[in-house]
Amino acid sequence: MSHLEQSRHLATTIPGPKSQALIDRKAAAVSRGVGTTMPVYAIRAGGGIVEDVDGNRLIDLGSGIAVTTIGNASPLVVDAVAAQAANFTHTCFMVTPYEGYVAVCEQLNRLTPVAGDKRSALFNSGSEAVENAVKIARSYTHKPAVVAFDHAYHGRTNLTMALTAKVMPYKHGFGPFAPEIYRAPLSYPFRDAEFGKEMATDGELAAKRAIDVIDKQIGADNLAAVLIEPIQGEGGFIVPADGFLPALLAWCRANDVVFIADEVQTGFARTGAMFACEHEGIDPDLIITAKGIADGMPLSAVTGRAEIMNAPHVSGLGGTYGGNPVACAAALATIETIESQGMVARAQQIEALMKDRLGRWQAEDDRIGDVRGRGAMIAMELVKAGTTEPDADLTKALCAGAHAAGVIVLTCGTYGNVLRFLPPLTISDELLVEALDVLELILRDL
Known part of the structure; x- marks a missing residue:
């Protein structure tokens, strides 16, 4: 306490x-x-x-x-941050690496609901992780387009502003934005009730509506990734109708499209599961995490299927501060606290x-x-x-x-x-x- x-x-x-x-x-x-x-x-x-x-x-x-x-x-985090800062605050993992970065990736690979062999990469902010997830998906699929959803929020950098739906205060006056970003309708049960009870309660029907838009306006052959928050954050804490996320994932798998779950706000025990995807039993190709990952220290990550995460060329991913050692120490202590308490x-x-x-x-x-x-x-x-x-x-x-x-x-x-x-x-x-x-x-x- x-x-x-x-x-x-x-x-x-x-x-x-x-x-x-x-x-x-x-x-x-x-x-x-x-x-x-x-x-x-x-x-x-x-x-x-x-x-x-x-x-x-x-x-x-x-x-x-x-x-x-x-x-x-939080006591474990305070102690871990102090101990790491006393040893060193930075060397850059891309220059002289350190164990903390590897240990955080090991924990993410253990915890995230992605099937099979996994890899992770660490960054600084949620926006930065979203951008890198898109880079990874494009590198893997050799396709350009990305679909995001109505009411979505994915960040404030140029690419993530394009992915974010709401213009004020996030986008107004800051364009032009990154190209090849498209938007599909989300399952929003409270608002979908205006279209009838079936659309509000049947997630598969709501997914069909979204998939029809994707097929007609983009086409699977051009689509690298579908990016979605399992429960929307800034968009209004919207929980899609049951079946919506599994139906989207099934379509992605059938069409060689990378399914990316943005768990920046929903991750690390926030929703009553370690990750919100677990509520629907889905296993995304890539999961983006930040916010709750390190109890206030700047850290984010992309975790996913090894063959997708390993698609970018060597040195194609990284950044000066990505996986900072003090932030990594905080993340390890945060995960320990979540599990032990x-x-x-x-x-x-x-x-x-x-x-x-x-x-x-x-x-x-x-x-x-x-x-x-x-x-x-x-x-x-x-x-x-x-x-x-x-x-x-x-x-x-x-x-x-x-x-x-x-x-x-x-x-x-x-x-x-x-x-x-x-x-x-x-x-x-x-x-x-x-x-x-x-x-x-x-x-x-x-």
Whole structure:
């Protein structure tokens, strides 16, 4: 458990004077293009709490966007980072390699639900891993095109902006984008209900809709890869209907198309399984991981079938900082913590608690259109009362109220109307219940 007192406490209004001074310094020093969600500056964090410079303790339902899955300043990670930093912080794995990189790849090969002989490669960010997965797929298939999906989010670099669906704030004014990127319709059960119950509940039918688009607009002979988040993150925590992912995978296998699962936000126990693909029993050709992999240290990876991962020529993959030794030490400690402390089961407990509570709200409040998600990756989609029309204003107001009351929550979704919950798996039931109590009061007041 964290050294930090695990209770919500407001010593000042939000933001307090010290945070406000830092907000002013940021405005004078940092590009305005870098936005912030909360008007507070953190000084310590651990368990389910973030403490700011004014002494306010906030309940954390964001985990730094699904990064600090095992809680901030997790003891094994802190010790591993300190020990590695004392030995060396960098040599570049491509110059004088080190065991930590190899050990992380061994663990990824052991843990990821890819069938058969596997290989991995390490990078710095989710975006960088996505780009490299595309490079690997193109190298293996000798084909150019890549399909991504409606509502997808895959990053902020040029190629990953092309793969990302939402224009604001991610793409507006930053083009032109990389070519040979195409988009297919996702299975989005809540929205697909508008096309009839069958489309909303039958994943195979939704997959047929997507495959028809792919066949007509791109053609399998031109397609290197299909790239998909097993549960969409920024797009709205959308869980596809059962059967959608297996049907897509079967089509990819039949047509020599690489199936890439982007598990950047869903990986490492977040969804109540080590990886979200396990819920549907699928084994992708490549899996992309980042975020929760190293508890806050910058690291990402691509893991996949050996014959695909080995397709690029020697030195075709890499980067100066890829698989940094300190980040690798953090990753090994993170994986050990997840496994030794039963974090997968803890995510399942969080899901049960949250879905029970949010489900009761939904039954009483017709502004809650949908409650969905898996594990500690849960969302509530807000609509105008009695309709399916997205209510971004209500979502924004609910978030602002939560922030003022000392609860860190995030929004997402193409329409800006989804409240997403990503608590660290180390949060106590008491803190989680208190955060939900706060949100319920605010929602009633609104």
